[in-house]
Every structure is written in C-alpha cells, then in structure tokens.
Amino acid sequence: MGTVFFVLSKIVGLLLLVESWLLLGLLFSLAMLFAGAVVPARWGLTITLLILVLVLSPLTDMALAKLETTYPTNPDLTKGKPIDGILVLGGSIVTGHSETWKQPELNHAGERITEAARLARLLPDIPIFISGGNASPLDVVLGNRGASEAEMTRDLLVGMGVEASRIQIETKSRNTAENATFSARLVGDDISKHWLLITSAFHMARSMRSFERAGWTDLMPYPVDHRTNLSSKPFSWYPGGKIERADLLIKELVGLVVYGWTGR
Incomplete structure (x- = not known):
C-alpha cells in the first residue's frame, strides 16, 4: 500500500x-x-x-x-531542555547524479546537511539520525537498489569531520510520512527524547505533523533552506x-x- x-x-x-x-x-x-x-x-x-x-x-x-515562518528560525538551543539528538531529513542529495559523478551532488536543500554539520560541532557527543531512502519512482517500481540518501549524507558528514560512531541512518523511507514512521521504529524508546528536527522551512509544517502523528513527542523544529526573502523579494515581480x-x-x-x- x-x-x-x-x-x-x-x-x-x-x-x-x-x-x-x-x-x-x-x-x-x-x-x-x-x-x-x-x-x-x-x-x-x-x-x-x-x-x-x-x-x-x-x-x-x-x-x-x-x-516558511510557521516555526521560528534559529531557535535558541541554550534555553529549555538540552538537545538529546539531531534528526536530519533527506531531500538534499541528488542520488542519481551523485552515483554517476562519484561525488555528492547537492540540490537547493543542501543547508539540511551543512547546518547539521555545524550543529554537530556545536553540540558534540549527541547522536545524529539521518532519514532518507531512494525517492525515485522508477527505481522503486523496477526494484533498483542504489545508495540511499541517508548513506550518502552520512558519508558526506563523516568527510566533514563528524564522527561516524555518532551517526545512525534509516535508508528505506521515500516520503515524509515514511521518514517519520521508519525512523520511529529504529529509534525505539528514544522517540520521547528532545530531538532537533532539521528540514527545509517550507517543509517543516508537514514534517512536524507527520512526526508527531508517528509518536515523536518532544521535537524542536530547526528550519533551514529558506526560499524567500522577507525584506523585499516576497513583494517583487522579479x-x-x-x-x-x-x-x-x-x-x-x-x-x-x-x-x-x-x-x-
């Protein structure tokens, strides 16, 4: 189904x-x-x-x-409960291009990865969970099994200096709902901990709703990859x-x- x-x-x-x-x-x-x-x-x-x-x-x-302004940008991580983990959603790596060119090929949502790397250095020792499979409909129908987004993101983060031992991945999800449910199964009892959720700002509202319905109870939204500029561009004809x-x-x-x- x-x-x-x-x-x-x-x-x-x-x-x-x-x-x-x-x-x-x-x-x-x-x-x-x-x-x-x-x-x-x-x-x-x-x-x-x-x-x-x-x-x-x-x-x-x-x-x-x-x-994009459903949730505040740059939430203060020093207030409230300490962060127990960083949860990063896929959607920023073009898997087909990456496999062809043998290097990570990022799309406009690359800030999901770069900000995760920055926060990993800012919040040392806490676990990082990456969720993302292969979202190509053709590959899904044909049963092709290439590298998942989560695997590629993990390798990129490790190359950027994040310890591999901190990273756990989920490689089967193909959409936001599956990100939430498949990740919940792997995280287990830790689903109730205080996780930082990283995804694009325009995608955060749907992500938060899906993850909460999947049983995540204490997520802090951390929106990145804003596509609009509140100072001028939203009101431009460009x-x-x-x-x-x-x-x-x-x-x-x-x-x-x-x-x-x-x-x-």
Missing part, C-alpha cells in the same frame, strides 16, 4: 507542477485553433496567461513566506525562480491536506 501511495503521489505531483498547467493550457489552445474552435482557444490562452501572471506575482512568495517556488508551495499545501486526510 505504501508503494502505491508513493507512486500515485509522484504522478499527482507531476500533474500539479505549474509547468504542466502551462503546457497543457498551450496544447489545448493550439488544438482548438487547429480545429477552428476560436472561442475555446481564446479561453484556453486567457486562463493559461492568468495562471502565469498569478504565479509570477508577489502572491507566490508571500504565501511561501507565510509557510520572475527568477518564481515557478519553482510556486511548485514547492503547491506541493506542500496539497501535501498538508492529503496527509491530514490520510492521517500521515
């Missing part, structure tokens, strides 16, 4: 991409034009243009910034990266709804 949900989520995710909407809108409009149906073609082009304008407007970054940020926003909002419905 988990594999079916994973594959379906990837298919739906592809359909939810803004690029898919724009392409389908253009194809529909062109098909109507060639068929001589001018009115539907006009409507198709109008709706496609409106979608593009909406995505490129300040609303995209304003909404994403709202999601188009660079807007479609990508809109895709992230849609994915997270839909994910929050679906995870809520399915209890994940």
Whole structure:
C-alpha cells in the first residue's frame, strides 16, 4: 500500500507542477485553433496567461513566506531542555547524479546537511539520525537498489569531520510520512527524547505533523533552506525562480491536506 501511495503521489505531483498547467493550457489552445474552435482557444490562452501572471506575482512568495515562518528560525538551543539528538531529513542529495559523478551532488536543500554539520560541532557527543531512502519512482517500481540518501549524507558528514560512531541512518523511507514512521521504529524508546528536527522551512509544517502523528513527542523544529526573502523579494515581480517556488508551495499545501486526510 505504501508503494502505491508513493507512486500515485509522484504522478499527482507531476500533474500539479505549474509547468504542466502551462503546457497543457498551450496544447489545448493550439488544438482548438487547429480545429477552428476560436472561442475555446481564446479561453484556453486567457486562463493559461492568468495562471502565469498569478504565479509570477508577489502572491507566490508571500504565501511561501507565510509557510516558511510557521516555526521560528534559529531557535535558541541554550534555553529549555538540552538537545538529546539531531534528526536530519533527506531531500538534499541528488542520488542519481551523485552515483554517476562519484561525488555528492547537492540540490537547493543542501543547508539540511551543512547546518547539521555545524550543529554537530556545536553540540558534540549527541547522536545524529539521518532519514532518507531512494525517492525515485522508477527505481522503486523496477526494484533498483542504489545508495540511499541517508548513506550518502552520512558519508558526506563523516568527510566533514563528524564522527561516524555518532551517526545512525534509516535508508528505506521515500516520503515524509515514511521518514517519520521508519525512523520511529529504529529509534525505539528514544522517540520521547528532545530531538532537533532539521528540514527545509517550507517543509517543516508537514514534517512536524507527520512526526508527531508517528509518536515523536518532544521535537524542536530547526528550519533551514529558506526560499524567500522577507525584506523585499516576497513583494517583487522579479520572475527568477518564481515557478519553482510556486511548485514547492503547491506541493506542500496539497501535501498538508492529503496527509491530514490520510492521517500521515
């Protein structure tokens, strides 16, 4: 059942991409034009243009910034209970590229790893738990077994000076819900300890909900990888990266709804 949900989520995710909407809108409009149906073609082009304008407007970054500020950035680790462990979610290593080029290839979420390395030095001796399998739908369907994100992240952290003995990994999860449940099984009774959860700011709300539903009771969110700039960019019409940020926003909002419905 988990594999079916994973594959379906990837298919739906592809359909939810803004690029898919724009392409389908253009194809529909062109098909109507060639068929001589001018009115539907006009409507198709109008709706496609409106979608593009909406995505490129300040609303995209304003909404994403709202999601990214669900939890405070740089929480004070010196107040309250001491941190018992650092929990790092996958999503920052491109596994296929890394295996091809024989070196770690990071995406925009690389701060999940770099901040984990910094905190590991700031908080010596506490354990580090990395969760992340292979999230490629094709590999999952074909049963291909390459290196997991958790394995690659562990090796990278060790190369950055973190002691291997501090690191535990979970290599089977393919999405946030599985990050939470599979990690809980491996952590065991330590699930009730005071863990620091590191993931991207836009992803933190869904992550916290999933981990709490999986039984984690004392997590401190530590958001990284912010995609918006509250000083100016959320209110800008500058188009660079807007479609990508809109895709992230849609994915997270839909994910929050679906995870809520399915209890994940």
